[in-house]
Amino acid sequence: MKATPSVSKMQRVRVLLPLPLAGAYDYRIPPELDIRPGDFVSVPLNHRSMIGVAWDASEAPEAKPVAEHRLKPVAGILPAPAMTASLRRFIDWVAAYTLSPPGAVLRMAMGSTAALEPPSQQAGWMLAGPGSNAQPRLTPERQRVLAAMRPGEVYAGAPLAEAAGVSPGVLRGMADNGMIRPALLPHANRFTRPDPDHPGPQLGGAQAAAAASLVAKVAARRFGVTLLTGVTGSGKTEVYLDAVAEALRQGRQSLVLLPEIALSAQWLDRFKARFGVSPALWHSEVTPRTRRETWRAVAAGDAPVVVGARSALFLPFPDLGLVVVDEEHETAFKQEEGVVYNARDMAVVRARMAAAACVLVSATPSLESLTNAESGRYEALDLPVRYGGATLPAVETVDLRRTPPERGRFLSPPLIEAVNATLARGEQAMLFLNRRGYAPLTLCRHCGHRMRCPNCTAWLVEHRARRQLQCHHCGHTEAPPAECPECGSANSLVAVGPGVERVLEEAIALWPEARRLVMASDTLPGPAAAGVAAQSIQDRAVDLIIGTQIVAKGWHFPHLTLVGVVDADLGLAGGDLRAAERTVQLLHQVAGRAGRAEAPGRVLLQSFSPEHPVMQALISGDLGAFMQEEAAIRRPGHWPPFGRLAALIVSSEDEREAERTARDLGLAAPGGEGVQVLGPAPAPLALLRGRHRRRLLLKTRRDIAVQPILRDWLARVAVPNSVRVQVDVDPVSFL
Known part of the structure; x- marks a missing residue:
């Protein structure tokens, strides 16, 4: 197999930055640096320093490449594991599919800047070694210290002193006399490797057969998707944990995606009962320090199993062997802000690019996944009865x-x-x-006035325990007024519903x-x-x-x-x-x-x-x-999953600008056989977080790719800077 060529021979390198830019920038490679695709590099940008990733050469050459003498030099290479080729391809794929800037997708995969720096090492003590000429007096305390140490090993001071039954001052005195010397403690892996053969629950019947099928797919070390269904309580988690065990035996990593709130102690207890240890976790409550350590452990292959919310999909796995999406029907897997993507669908792509097995799990699978199983794109396994009778x-x-x-x-x-x-x-x-809350609507019994959010087309929800009216879309809160804001009637506001x-x-x-x-x-x-x-x-x-x-x-x-x-x-x-x-x-x-x-x-x-x-x-x-x-019902009209949808959400703080841009997009709408555009029309939430919103919906047959149509459509309309056009391919929400 041919080795990855160093891009240094080219004297220039494309660097993708974690910014919402159209693509990668060219930089000059200094002679002392040997840069390869995937390396994290520091580069200058507009009088500041940025960290990016050395990216692969573009398949489509630039029309006018930047002249060599105008290129700014790469400042340095960061001491972090290089981003794998499969993750770089995945980032490019997600960007192209969602019509997002590649740098915005890269930002989700980079973790924090601190994660790219090597973690600091703590100081400890080790034996001075045979080269030492020290011959100090051997007290009983010093003898106990020496007996507790082995040549070549580094010991933390406090545990060593405690094990020998001495004070830290004894260690410092031994160092002064040349008996021991300071040394850096090795980096400790915070994640204990799960034991695939740890005794777990005994599976039988349909559960055992389904587990054996998933184990075989992981052992085959190639891509394939399995839809694992079954009634609630049928043992689906225990079945796919057997597949995780096989990935561990293969020396490959596993990723289990869950809706965030399901990442609780209950699920973790089931994992620990199966493997003897806890997995690495990745979700919004994880501390910044833990995120840094987890990111580096994943990149180094020291986190064999990661369980996380949708953002865990962009972690830097060097050898991903299994991807599981539990509760695959959940709309919580769809990210609606920034890069708009469905983690369930992107998990299938990530598994394909890593040559990994993919398992979608649900008691109530989505119609999309059921249709893929019926067509043969996915294999189907079903657990028809509850576990344990x-x-x-x-x-x-x-x-x-x-x-x-x-x-x-x-x-x-x-x-x-x-x-x-x-x-x-x-x-x-x-x-x-x-x-949530006490009541979804508060109105005046005299004039009918409804308490609305000033920033959104939404009623304010009463939270009586907190004595607040709150918008569940933008977070606006206000105290319940003593009288109606419209007619001034006192004590006339009532909770409805x-x-x-x-x-x-x-x-x-x-x-x-x-x-x-x-x-x-x-x-x-x-x-x-x-x-x-x-x-x-x-x-x-x-x-x-x-x-x-x-x-x-x-x-x-x-x-x-x-x-x-x-x-x-x-x-x-x-x-x-x-x-x-x-x-x-x-x-x-x-x-x-x-x-x-x-x-x-x-x-x-x-x-x-x-x-x-x-x-x-x-x-x-x-x-x-x-x-x-x-x-x-959906098939005759080519509605998903039998057709494709993509939404354009036009928004602006200026209602006329939003209306005008939406109208222009409507006039430039694509047509042709199997292509239909609905709208523009006010969104159900016509005002959201202070922005006026209009929607257009592109609907096509299943065999028509929507991305080229969308790119051509958007290129035909000049969008003012005050207007934002968000693209939502395969929408699950129509608000």
Whole structure:
């Protein structure tokens, strides 16, 4: 195999900088530097120093390359592991697919500047060695120190003094006498290698067969995608952890992506039970120091298994052998700001470029992944029964038209009776409502004025516990006014509709003796807090759980036997393409929290439309038939996954500028067979964070690539500096 040529022979190098620039810049290579693609380098840029990556030569030569004498020299090479060729290709691919500047994608892969510098070493002590002429007096203390040390090894001062039973002053005296000498401690790897043969749970039947199939795919050391499905509690995690064990045996690294809130102590406990140690973690709560150490450990191959949120996809793995996307249907894998990408789809690309096996995991897989499995692009494995003989919960609807709650209340009599019976048996119950705060709307009972966000097209949500009205889009908060801002009526503002705080208020009145816990992003801001809450539920320190979608993320609550969904119709409102699919996924996941141990589970769905296909699919448990019906609805109109979508979101602080640019884009819209442009039209959130927004939607047949069309379209319209046009390829949100 031919070695990678040094780009020094060319006298110039392309350097990609972590900035939203169109591409790499050319720099001159000083004679004393030998730079190769992937090296992290320091370069001058506009009177400052920047760190970038020596990039590969462009396939398309520049029309007018910069003259040699005008090139600025590279200042130096950083002592960090070079970025691998597969990661560089991945960055270029993501940039091209999402129409993002390559430097913006690079920024996600570089970690912090501090991670590129070698970590500082601590000072210790080692034996002076045979060359020393020192012959000092050997006291008992000094003899104990010498007995605790071995030639060639470096010891930290405090542990050495403690092991020998002496004071640190004895060590300093021995150094003065030439018996020992100062030395730098070697870098310690903070991640203990997981043991692939550590005794774990015994898999049987379908679980064992699925695990064997995944193990074989990892052992083959080539790319392939497997969709692992199964009912909630069927042992999917234990199955794919067997694939992680095989990657460890192969000496390759594994990446497991999870929705961030699911990165809790519960999942980590399952990993530790399987491998004896914890994995490397990568998510928003990780400290800057840990991020630096983890990034370097991954780059050096010293972090064999990384479990993280979507940004972990851009870590510098030198030999990635397995990529797992757990809860692959989750919209949390879509990044909506900056570089807009879906980590699930990009994980497949990352695995392909690393010749790694890829496993997508879900109890409620997305229609996109199901379609890929049916077409043969993905292999499918299914676990039809719960692990350990546990049974699935019985799902029923409560028709709110026939048995409505009391006036001003939100829990129906059948649901209240079910909670009463559950608590009386000493079991746990959950009330689920996917809405934070106390109430989603505050209005004046006299004039009808609604409290709105000044920065967004959104109502302010009342958070009564904090005595605030808050916008859940931009974060704006204000105190509830004593009188209506519109008509001036005093004490006329009323809360409309329920949030989890209002359900909690009702629960306190109904079950004052019950120990309650609210699980929402307001009360559990990150994985650590969520893990503490889950542990309290496992320890039976909680009787009644009231939660938002956080409670649907793969938790195991052995003593939870009743789940009551307060508003099962909530996700079906509006014109979202995937509203029914998302609702059935969310409610099925929530329902799956019930009945994990000996006691059977029960799920009650409060609904004004119990005849809706979503409710009927949940009752029957036949999600496959529901997805087939969804596919039949989307296929004729070439809606995803049977067609392609790309959105252009035009925004500006000046509404007229946004309107004018959107109009110009509409006039320049592409056409042709199989290509359609919808809009421009005001976005559902026409004002977001102070910016006025318009949307256009490009819709094509599945066999038409949208990126060339988008590039040509955008090139035909002059966009003012005051206007931003965000491109969202394969949108999952239409706000």
